[in-house]
Amino acid sequence: MLQNASMRENGVFSRCEQGLNDKNWPMSEMNCPNCGSRVSPAIKSVKMITCESCATTLLLEDAGLRLAGSQGVLHEVPMICQLGDELKIGKGRYQVLGHARFSYGRGTWDEFWAIDGSGNPVWISVDEGDLILQRELPEKDWPQYRGTLRLGRTLRYKTEGFRVDEEGTGTCVGLKGSFGHPLTVGESYRFLNLQGENGTVLSAESVGKDYEWFIGSWIDPFEVEVKAA
Amino acid sequence: MSLNPDLKSINCTACGAGLDVLGGGRVTTHICSYCGTALDALDNYKTLVKFNILERPETPVKIGATGQIFGVNYTVIGLLEHEEVWRGRSWKWVDHQVFSPTHGYAWLTLEDGHLTFSRRYRKPVGWLSEAEVNRADTRPRVRAGGEVFQYYETSTSAVIYAEGEFTWAPRKGQKTTTITAMSDTAMLGFSTTKREREIYHTVYLEPTEVSGFGLDTGGKPSGVHALQKLKAGAHAGFLTKAALGCMVLCLGLALVMFLQNGRLAETRQRFSVTELPVTIPFEVSEPGRLTRIDLQGNGRNSWHFLSVELEDPEGEVLFESGRTVEYYHGRDNEGSWSEGSNAASLAFFPPTPGRYAVTLDLEESGFWAPNVNRASSPQRQLTEVSLQIRNGVSSSFWLVLLALGFGCVGGLPMLRRYLHNRARWRDSDWVDEDDD
Numbered sequence: 001m002l003q004n005a006s007m008r009e010n011g012v013f014s015r016c017e018q019g020l021n022d023k024n025w026p027m028s029e030m031n032c033p034n035c036g037s038r039v040s041p042a043i044k045s046v047k048m049i050t051c052e053s054c055a056t057t058l059l060l061e062d063a064g065l066r067l068a069g070s071q072g073v074l075h076e077v078p079m080i081c082q083l084g085d086e087l088k089i090g091k092g093r094y095q096v097l098g099h100a101r102f103s104y105g106r107g108t109w110d111e112f113w114a115i116d117g118s119g120n121p122v123w124i125s126v127d128e129g130d131l132i133l134q135r136e137l138p139e140k141d142w143p144q145y146r147g148t149l150r151l152g153r154t155l156r157y158k159t160e161g162f163r164v165d166e167e168g169t170g171t172c173v174g175l176k177g178s179f180g181h182p183l184t185v186g187e188s189y190r191f192l193n194l195q196g197e198n199g200t201v202l203s204a205e206s207v208g209k210d211y212e213w214f215i216g217s218w219i220d221p222f223e224v225e226v227k228a229a
Numbered sequence: 230m231s232l233n234p235d236l237k238s239i240n241c242t243a244c245g246a247g248l249d250v251l252g253g254g255r256v257t258t259h260i261c262s263y264c265g266t267a268l269d270a271l272d273n274y275k276t277l278v279k280f281n282i283l284e285r286p287e288t289p290v291k292i293g294a295t296g297q298i299f300g301v302n303y304t305v306i307g308l309l310e311h312e313e314v315w316r317g318r319s320w321k322w323v324d325h326q327v328f329s330p331t332h333g334y335a336w337l338t339l340e341d342g343h344l345t346f347s348r349r350y351r352k353p354v355g356w357l358s359e360a361e362v363n364r365a366d367t368r369p370r371v372r373a374g375g376e377v378f379q380y381y382e383t384s385t386s387a388v389i390y391a392e393g394e395f396t397w398a399p400r401k402g403q404k405t406t407t408i409t410a411m412s413d414t415a416m417l418g419f420s421t422t423k424r425e426r427e428i429y430h431t432v433y434l435e436p437t438e439v440s441g442f443g444l445d446t447g448g449k450p451s452g453v454h455a456l457q458k459l460k461a462g463a464h465a466g467f468l469t470k471a472a473l474g475c476m477v478l479c480l481g482l483a484l485v486m487f488l489q490n491g492r493l494a495e496t497r498q499r500f501s502v503t504e505l506p507v508t509i510p511f512e513v514s515e516p517g518r519l520t521r522i523d524l525q526g527n528g529r530n531s532w533h534f535l536s537v538e539l540e541d542p543e544g545e546v547l548f549e550s551g552r553t554v555e556y557y558h559g560r561d562n563e564g565s566w567s568e569g570s571n572a573a574s575l576a577f578f579p580p581t582p583g584r585y586a587v588t589l590d591l592e593e594s595g596f597w598a599p600n601v602n603r604a605s606s607p608q609r610q611l612t613e614v615s616l617q618i619r620n621g622v623s624s625s626f627w628l629v630l631l632a633l634g635f636g637c638v639g640g641l642p643m644l645r646r647y648l649h650n651r652a653r654w655r656d657s658d659w660v661d662e663d664d665d
Contacts, residue, residue: 080331080332106270107255109254127255128253128255129333130351198353199352199354218351221331222332
């Protein structure tokens with residue numbers, strides 16, 4: 001307990017023998033600075049992980065793990081996939097590594113962080129049968145526009161025309177597993193969904209002044225094959 | 230968006246009736262089943278408008294009923310009745326809004342006992358507009374999901390009844406124009422209202438693909454639905470291929486036999502009619518092989534019965550027979566025409582080798598329609614007849630007959646498919662300009 005208390009004070013703990021850069025990844029294991037339980041980031045690019053034992057979220061930093069807060073509560077609801085499942089969508093296979101839930105007040109939607117067959121991260125948004133598979137856009141590829149994006153506004157991205165179809169705010173209510181970037185339970189995220197004329201979906205997420213852009217497409221839930229964990 | 234799990238029921242803010250909340254977080258409107266008031270689910274169920282629920286449509290599928298479609302659990306959360314009026318006639322149908330927490334919202338439609346399943350279509354596809362259909366010279370088509378969808382019909386319908394939960398706000402009399410296009414397996418509906426446009430993908434539900442919902446599985450749908458697949462036999466594909474393969478084989482063999490023309494037992498001889506009767510001897514070197522006597526006349530618009538008598542090498546009459554040669558031709562207001570043939574043949578199997586003799590005579594003859602205008606249909610009696618005999622010929626007749634039999638067996642599934650497709654497209658409102 002003392003050791004854990006000390007860790008909490010410092011916000012840092014010591015790594016296990018195997019580190020983040022180990023070639024034997026994902027066998028790398030570390031200990032939760034809160035409860036001491038072993039935690040295993042699923043892949044090398046993981047930036048955040050939840051501890052199953054004490055329900056805390058942990059940030060992976062150069063110095064090691066740092067406590068980030070509570071992982072919240074994920075109520076059991078019928079879902080098309082679960083943490084750890086392997087999804088076959090078209091020709092692609094995706095391993096679900098992280099599960100985040102966002103609330104908009106009247107209800108919730110789920111976001112799954114997964115990796116494809118090449119180990120590249122994707123986000124799968126699951127919203128009552130509406131599934132979108134997206135990848136994060138590097139900043140140099142972000143859409144260019146003037147002013148503010150509002151519902152109904154159109155813009156061109158590359159060769160495709162897009163229209164803002166949906167905007168709203170979601171509050172993160174629960175986290176489980178590993179994630180490629182930090183998320184905080186209780187934090188609100190503004191989101192925009194832009195529907196492309198050729199079926200592409202552009203999404204923007206913002207917290208304060210921080211933006212992230214994602215690009216992808218709709219997925220038919222009847223075309224998703226789930227191999228349960 | 231999964232609905233807050235605590236929200237299972239509400240009280241109608243207009244009449245106080247308890248209402249189950251069956252849909253998910255995307256439901257925006259809840260129309261009370263008791264008083265017909267539309268409630269705003271996004272604003273504390275405030276009253277919006279009122280529907281007349283006394284005109285509830287008859288449907289075996291009730292709100293709250295659960296079942297499975299393609300193995301996915303769905304619950305019926307709303308009923309919507311549409312009416313289309315065209316040239317004084319009216320069509321009504323009921324759409325059932327169904328919801329699955331994992332697969333979202335969809336429509337289950339029951340029409341003459343046929344069930345269809347419609348969902349929002351989000352794959353890349355071009356828009357098919359009414360203006361484009363009106364401009365098109367040929368049936369418009371769109372490609373989507375690897376399939377080609379051909380224009381089917383344009384319809385404008387109005388909502389005449391609504392009850393339950395919806396992800397939008399139904400309004401009585403609200404009109405929707407839908408352009409539909411159909412592929413071999415599905416239909417795309419391009420719907421436009423005053424405020425938005427959407428594409429829906431509809432498939433036919435076989436009894437094995439849907440269960441529950443209080444549906445009477447014993448009922449038999451009437452007629453052929455546009456999306457209904459042909460119920461071909463389990464081995465229809467194999468049967469068609471095998472039969473058509475056998476047909477081709479028979480025709481090939483028939484061609485080979487047809488080309489085996491034997492050898493000339495007697496070269497072509499030509500006789501004037503005045504020389505008849507004539508006796509022509511000929512040599513048979515291959516007994517037991519088919520031998521054919523070919524006759525050729527030269528009459529026009531006349532008929533002639535030529536008698537044939539055959540004697541064997543012993544001088545015994547083998548048979549007496551005959552053939553009619555008749556050829557008619559002329560010209561009428563539709564152009565030139567011809568009928569019949571001046572050629573005839575008869576075949577026999579010679580029992581022994583040796584020298585046979587055939588005697589040919591003209592037994593009877595006459596003109597066709599003696600009172601016909603001879604200027605347009607000149608008539609001429611037979612003036613000469615020629616004869617040729619071949620020994621060792623082959624007949625392809627039975628093989629051709631067998632090929633026709635195989636063709637019928639193989640063609641039957643194709644005919645069924647053609648008739649089924651014609652029934653599927655019968656309600657299409659597209660008219661090719663050539664059909665006008």
